[in-house]
Amino acid sequence: MSLQPGGWRKASRSQQQTACVEVGHVVDGAAVRDTKDRDAGYFTASAKQWAQFVNAVKANRFKY
Structure with a gap:
């Protein structure tokens, strides 16, 4: 996988929240950060x- 994730974004439903994660693109996968x-x-x-x-989240x- 790429060591430099790009395209970081927060979920559209959490734009007004501060306690969330961001997802970035890596080659053949995803990166996640606080x-x-x-x-x-x-x-x-x-x-x-x-x-x-x-899929597990959607299901x-x-x-919590």
């Missing part, structure tokens, strides 16, 4: 891992 602490770094997921995560598999 909006409040961008200098802390990020983690990456492969395209398959990211798709599985997004409401995470409870």
Whole structure:
């Protein structure tokens, strides 16, 4: 995967929030970082891992 993510963005539903994450593009996947602490770094997921995560969110598999 690329070491330099690009195209960072927040979810459209969280634009007015400060406690959220941003997602960036990397080759064959996604990078995720904390909006409040961008200098802390990020983690990456492969395209398959990211798709599985997004599908789980859409299926409401995470409870809080």
